[in-house]
Amino acid sequence: MAQLTFRIRRFQPGRGDTGWQDFSVESSPGMTILDGLHHIREHQDGSLAWRHSCRMGVCGSCGLIVNGEPRLACNTQVESLTGSRISLEPLWNFPVAKDLVPDLSSLFEKHSAVAPYLVRDDSEDDGSDGRELAQSPAELDQFLQFTSCIKCGVCMAACPTLASDPDFLGPMPLTAAYRYNADSRDSGFDARKTKLAGRHGMSHCHYAAECSRACPKGVDPARAIQLLKRDLVLDLLGVRRREPAPPVDGRAPRTRDGLQAPPFTVPSPPENPDE
Amino acid sequence: MRETAYWLINIACAIVILVLLGVHMGVMHLDAILARLVGTVPEPLAWENMVNRGKSTTQVVLYIVLLGTALFHGFYGLRTMLLEFFSSDRAARVITAGCVTAGGVLFVTGTAVTVVFALNGAG
Numbered sequence: 001m002a003q004l005t006f007r008i009r010r011f012q013p014g015r016g017d018t019g020w021q022d023f024s025v026e027s028s029p030g031m032t033i034l035d036g037l038h039h040i041r042e043h044q045d046g047s048l049a050w051r052h053s054c055r056m057g058v059c060g061s062c063g064l065i066v067n068g069e070p071r072l073a074c075n076t077q078v079e080s081l082t083g084s085r086i087s088l089e090p091l092w093n094f095p096v097a098k099d100l101v102p103d104l105s106s107l108f109e110k111h112s113a114v115a116p117y118l119v120r121d122d123s124e125d126d127g128s129d130g131r132e133l134a135q136s137p138a139e140l141d142q143f144l145q146f147t148s149c150i151k152c153g154v155c156m157a158a159c160p161t162l163a164s165d166p167d168f169l170g171p172m173p174l175t176a177a178y179r180y181n182a183d184s185r186d187s188g189f190d191a192r193k194t195k196l197a198g199r200h201g202m203s204h205c206h207y208a209a210e211c212s213r214a215c216p217k218g219v220d221p222a223r224a225i226q227l228l229k230r231d232l233v234l235d236l237l238g239v240r241r242r243e244p245a246p247p248v249d250g251r252a253p254r255t256r257d258g259l260q261a262p263p264f265t266v267p268s269p270p271e272n273p274d275e
Numbered sequence: 276m277r278e279t280a281y282w283l284i285n286i287a288c289a290i291v292i293l294v295l296l297g298v299h300m301g302v303m304h305l306d307a308i309l310a311r312l313v314g315t316v317p318e319p320l321a322w323e324n325m326v327n328r329g330k331s332t333t334q335v336v337l338y339i340v341l342l343g344t345a346l347f348h349g350f351y352g353l354r355t356m357l358l359e360f361f362s363s364d365r366a367a368r369v370i371t372a373g374c375v376t377a378g379g380v381l382f383v384t385g386t387a388v389t390v391v392f393a394l395n396g397a398g
Binding site for chain 2: 164165166168197199200202203204229235
């Protein structure tokens with residue numbers, strides 16, 4: 001088993017950057033960066049701080065910079081890295097709360113600013129009456145890839161535009177906006193348009209595509225942004241199709257691409273649930 | 276949607292520039308190949324031919340279109356870079372106004388020179 005050096009950039013609240021600190025860790029087969037950090041905290045420095053939760057690349061909590069590249073600590077094995085020295089920094093383009101913990105407030109503020117949820121013009125179709133908003137597999141394919149985003153912030157740390165313009169929406173919120181714009185059940189394009197077409201919106205993307213290279217879930221935010229640009233241009237030219245899918249109302253509706261969806265009925269609850 | 280319009284025009288300008296640069300390369304630098312395809316072509320760097328091109332209506336229009344598209348494309352890129360570093364609304368207004376003014380002055384100057392040359396020739 002090889003001896004590794006974890007070179008960690010430390011930040012303390014109120015004191016800022018306090019420099020790099022080296023920790024020696026013995027590697028083991030299958031060991032991840034996250035395992036190494038746990039080992040350091042348990043055996044060498046209990047004050048070391050970082051974010052994590054699920055340990056399996058789902059929650060998006062443990063994003064950090066590994067050897068100069070934004071990655072998730074839980075799905076980066078030390079054996080996949082070259083050399084015996086591993087440098088770790090908090091995610092770029094975010095303020096630092098402590099050590100490897102970034103303050104992701106700006107990420108979530110920008111995310112919420114693009115209305116990342118289904119918006120319907122017809123307010124009665126909010127689902128409370130049990131009617132289904134039908135969607136064909138082809139319509140689902142329009143945005144399915146982009147639903148894999150776990151909001152880890154890795155793409156935001158990789159974005160060179162965000163590094164120079166902190167007000168730029170960034171790849172994650174723009175991808176989320178496209179995911180809902182492309183959803184046949186959604187009619188919120190106009191509500192999002194002002195934000196997306198603004199000075200810090202999609203036109204500010206230089207298409208460096210670092211976001212897509214860094215994304216640990218294969219979401220391809222750069223593609224989403226290009227598709228978003230296409231939609232905004234088509235809308236500007238007045239040729240964008242934007243009719244939301246009709247609700248199922250006891251009879252088979254036609255979905256946006258013409259397929260028939262089966263009618264949907266909500267099963268009645270049992271009259272005596274205690275029995 | 277103004278930013279989307281700017282961006283769309285910028286992309287359109289890039290395509291036009293690409294086409295016009297292709298024409299420029301073909302006429303000015305690939306004349307030997309052009310001659311094989313269409314027969315005899317005038318020597319592009321000869322003084323008389325250069326003056327004749329400058330007096331051709333088609334050439335004048337192409338020069339002005341190239342000037343306009345190149346200026347828009349260039350100043351849009353410059354504005355985008357500057358807005359990354361000065362992102363306040365006031366700075367954005369100043370930068371946009373500066374780019375429009377500088378681009379407008381250069382366009383008018385370049386167009387005037389091209390048209391005057393077309394009308395009066397080199398002498």
